[in-house]
Amino acid sequence: MRYRKIPDEAVRRLPVYLRAALHLSGRGIECTSSQGLADFIGVEPWQIRKDFSYFGDFGVPGVGYNLSRLIKHVNRILRLDTGPKAALVGVGNLGTALLTFPGFRMYGLEIAAAFDIDKRKIGRRKAGVLIEDVAALSDLRTRGIDLGIVAVPEATSQQVIDALAQAGIKGILNFSPRHVVVPRGMKVITIDIAMDLARLPYYVPAG
Amino acid sequence: MRYRKIPDEAVRRLPVYLRAALHLSGRGIECTSSQGLADFIGVEPWQIRKDFSYFGDFGVPGVGYNLSRLIKHVNRILRLDTGPKAALVGVGNLGTALLTFPGFRMYGLEIAAAFDIDKRKIGRRKAGVLIEDVAALSDLRTRGIDLGIVAVPEATSQQVIDALAQAGIKGILNFSPRHVVVPRGMKVITIDIAMDLARLPYYVPAG
CATH class of the missing domain: 1.10.10.10 (Winged helix-like DNA-binding domain superfamily/Winged helix DNA-binding domain)
Structure with a gap:
């Protein structure tokens, strides 16, 4: 730091x-x-x-x-300024939304790889990005990818975070609200969309 | 307040x-x-x-x-504690992810209605919620819906926020990173996913 x-x-x-x-x-x-x-x-x-x-x-x-x-x-x-690249894990509805999201480019960010466990998705492309087998996560650092985006179901998020840590990823944006154990030396930013919606009624007068 | x-x-x-x-x-x-x-x-x-x-x-x-x-x-x-209900506008990839998102229920929140402009989607159901024509937004308050979730493309977000304001909605969760004019008396919480990813490299040492 x-x-x-x-x-x-x-x-x-x-x-x-x-x-x-x-x-x-x-x-x-x-x-x-x-x-x-x-x-x-x-x-x-x-x-x-x-x-x-x-x-x-x-x-x-x-x-x-x-x-x-x-x-x-x-x-x-x-x-x-280094043009950080991220690997997305989980190409469901949320993952697909992220791949097609226009907002990343503004900050010089790029989703450069995508992974899924579903054989029917592997080998296809979404928004120009090839969907790869999640079992092939290991060589991310040699591909210049430093960041991970986790958009998998809650039950598998810990497993995916551990696999990304093993692949040398040091920073993760995590969309799973489940409590996860963060490997040493890794920064995880969790986005819990429900939490943002949960504070909205506070500002809205009843009736 | x-x-x-x-x-x-x-x-x-x-x-x-x-x-x-x-x-x-x-x-x-x-x-x-x-x-x-x-x-x-x-x-x-x-x-x-x-x-x-x-x-x-x-x-x-x-x-x-x-x-x-x-x-x-x-x-x-x-x-x-009042069991707030939200209307979702925009049933694309992100909107679909929100409809199937298990995290809202934990806070007693419910997406009780969904709207889209696409005629092919209108009349169908996603996660048990009927997709209605966005032109029929007006009677939300009589249906006990106080909150709005905006998951439409950037170019139409202002128009949708204005329509929700006219329908009496006072609180909005907005997923469009575009700068919007917030109608008087309305609270808008904007979630810019790219912004969260943009601060991640700060925590990740280079190399």
């Missing part, structure tokens, strides 16, 4: 800032203040300045942020 | 605590300390105590939390 003592919450917000910067830059805007960025995202400007301060100072006082420099800087912090 | 000045981050963590409490309770455990809960989730115990303090005190000093009482309390705070 290159940076220490940086709260996960700050890291979580960096892609939000990156997306906003890409949007504004795409509209032809060259510079913006933390206020301009904050208004676009819907956070407080001090939050943005504080988060960026963990990674050195990007802004120029009185001028603000040069967007192309900001994008480059955040890409480097998040290691997106 | 019944509670004021509660940080979104605390609300975000409540379903995490709820899930942990449900898991532990399912194992036959009746009581646990904030430490026990924290160990299970992987957060700090003070964080749990602080978050719960916003909503009154659930714990008994020296004893900890009675899990069934904790579950009941959090369910009430999040309004999950």
